[in-house]
Amino acid sequence: MYEITKVEHLVDKDWLMVVKAPFVAKKCEPGQFLIVKLGELGERIPLTIADYDREEETITIVFQVVGASTEKMSKLKAGDCFTDVVGPLGKPSEMIDTPIDELKKQSIIFIAGGVGAAPVYPQVKWLHAHGIEADVILGARSKDLLIMEDDLRKVAANVYVCTDDGSYGDKGVVTDILKKLVNEQGKKYTQCIAIGPVIMMKFACLTTKDLGIPTIVSMNPIMIDGTGMCGACRLVVGDQVKFACVDGPEFDGHLVDFDLAMKRQRQYRDEEGRAMLALQEGATHSGGCEADK
C-alpha cells in the first residue's frame, strides 16, 4: 500500500497528491511517468510525475477527473492509500542526458496547456537547479482553470499566461503568444517543449514548425501495463509505430501523427461514460437493462 500524504484541490477538476513511493522517488527523472491503481479491481492509471522528493521518498501527481477511476481518486484523503504505485516508467526527458554546457547554449521555451503544466514543472525546475532559466507559456481556458503558475514563476525566467476567454493574462491561445514572442519581441528559441491536450500539442507543433523551432511533446495515450506489453499506447511517429510507454512518452512533435492519436484516445469513450454514470447514479444501466444481458 502506498500512503497519500497530501491532497490538494487545485482548480475545478484538477487535483494534486503527494504519495509515498520509495522506489519511484529514488529513481525518477523529469519526463517519466508512473501508474497508480486503486483497489483490487481498479484500473491502472498512467500519470506524469509532477515532482519528487528523494529524501521524503514521495512523488507528486496532478490529475484531472475525466472518468470514473479519477473521480474515485478525487475522493481520497491524506492518510488513504493507493493499492499500487509503480514506476518510474518511460524514458527521462532528453535534457537529462544532454551535457549542461550544451543546454546552456540553448534557449528553451515550454508550452504548458491546462493540466500539462504539471509535467512541465519538474523539467523547468530541473533546468533551474542546473543554472538554466527557461521561458514558459502557460495556457488555460479561463483564470479559474489555471494551475501551477506560482510554482512555475519560482523556477522560470519568464512565465507568459494566456486564457481563451481573456479572464487572466493575454486573451488567446498559447500559439498566439509564441508567435508574438518570436515575431514581435524578437525572442529566439532553439528548443520548445510542449505538453498539454493533444489538440494543443498539434497546433503548437504546426506553429513551431513554421517558426523552425525543434519541439518535443509528451504523449499520454491509453495504456494498461506501461512496460511495453499491451501495445495499446502505440503511436505513429514519422513512418514508424512507437509505444509511448517504452519509446516515449516524449517524442519529436514534428513527427507525431496527432490526428491518429486523438482518434485512438476516444476508443473507450462509451465505456468511460457508462462507468461514470454508474458511479454517479448507481447501476441503472449495466445491471438493469435487458439489452445488455
Place this chain on the structure above:
Amino acid sequence: MNNSMTRVPVREQDAKVRATNFDEVCLGYNDEEAVLEAERCLNCKNPLCMKGCPVSIHIPDFITKIKEKDIAGAADVIALSSALPAVCGRVCPQETQCEGKCVRGIKGEAVSIGKLERYVADWAREHDYVAAKAGEPNGKRVAVIGSGPSGLTCAGDLAKLGYDVTIFEAFHQPGGVLVYGIPEFRLPKDRVVRPEIENVKKLGVKIDTNVIVGRSLTIDDLLNEEGFDAVFVGSGAGLPRFMNIPGESANGVYSANEFLTRNNLMKAFREDADTPIKVGKKVVVVGGGNVAMDAARTALRLGAEVHVVYRRSEEELPARVEEVHHAKEEGIIFDLLQNPVEIYVDENDWVKGMKIQRMKLGEPDASGRRRPEEIPGDVYDLDCDMVIMSLGTSPNPLIKQTTEGLDTNKHGCIIAKEENGQTSKTAVFAGGDAVTGAATVILAMGAGKAAAKGIDDFLNGRA
C-alpha cells in the same frame, strides 16, 4: 493393472455451456478415475516419459503412489522436481513431452500423465498438503526478476537449497503469463495459480510487486547496493508484434496481449472491475498459436462470433491439439491458409473489415514447416468489427538497455547457457522466454530449474 488401450476419459464442461462462461473447461479426474488411469502405467524400467519432461519429474514413481492411493506420497515425488504441478498438469503440451514418449501410446493411447499430475496437485491443495520444504538458511541472497513460470521455479528450487530469495515483479500481481496471459477457463487464478504461488512463498520466498527492474532498480543496483549475491532474469517475452499492414492503428485492432491482459489480469469480464474491454460482434484473431486460441475463446465467451485467420494449414497450427479441439467444439471458425493484407476502417475510425489473401503451401522453410505462398489474385473481403493480432512476442528491451555487459542476440533475447543459465555477466543468470523468445510454461520452468542449479554451483565455487 488396467489393460485398456484407451485412457480414462476426463470430464469436461459441455461445449455449449462453457462457451458462455469463464469456468474451467476440464473438470479433472476424481479418485476412482485417477487410480483406474494410474493402473494403465507399465512402470517401465527405462521410463521414456521422464526423458520427455523438461523438469524430469519421476513420473512412474508418482503414478505408483496413486495406484497405492498414497496421494500425499505422489505429491512428495512431484515436489522434488516441480514447484507448479497444478499449473503444469493443465497447460503443459504433454502430447509432445511425457505422453508423447509413453510406451502405451505406441499401440493405444498414452497414459494421461498430465491429468494425473493435475489430480495429485489438486488433491494436495484441497487437503492443505505442502510437499516441499525450505532448506537450512545458508545466508546467501538471490534476486529473481519476474514471477512467471521460470522465476517461480528458480526461486522455489533456491529456497529449498536454503537461499534467501526475493522475486521482483513489475505487475501488481505475481504470476507473469499465468495471470495476465492464460485465461481463467484454462487456468483458474484464485483456485489454482494463487495457491501455487503461496506454496512458493511458504518456502520463504519474498515477492515484491510493482518493481520494474531496469527502471525502479537496475541489475547492478541489486548486486552492488541491495546486497544480492546473484540475479536470475526471468522477465519473459512481453513485447507484442504487429503485422505492419495498412489500417493496423485503427480503433478496434488489439494485440492479444492487450486483449488478454484487460480480461485476465484486470478482470474486465467482471461487472465489478474498473478496466473496460471492447468486444466486437465479429472478431478476427490473426495467428494460430496457443495465445491466439486463448484470445479467440475469450472473445467468444464475451459474446462474439470469432474467426481465427492463419496463413498455414491446420497441420501447422502451433497451438496444442487440445486447445484447437476445444476451440472448434465451442464454435470458433478457422479460416486457414489465409493472410490479412489490409484492415478497412469506417468513417468513425473503427475497423470494418479485412482484405484477405488466400495462401497455399510451398516447400519447407527454415522452421521445417511448409512455407505459405500467396495464390496470385485470390483475395476476398472479410467483414469484422474487431481484430486481435496474435503473432508472437519478443523480450522487453528494458533490462538489456539498462544492464552493462549483458549480451543479447539479434532478436533481443538474452544469451544464456542452456545447462546453467549463465549469461555474459558475472553472477547474472537467465532463463525462460527472456532467453528463448516466446515458448511454453514448462520450458521456462526447466530453464528456471537449470539456473537454480547453476546459481547454487556458482555461489559454492563449483563453476
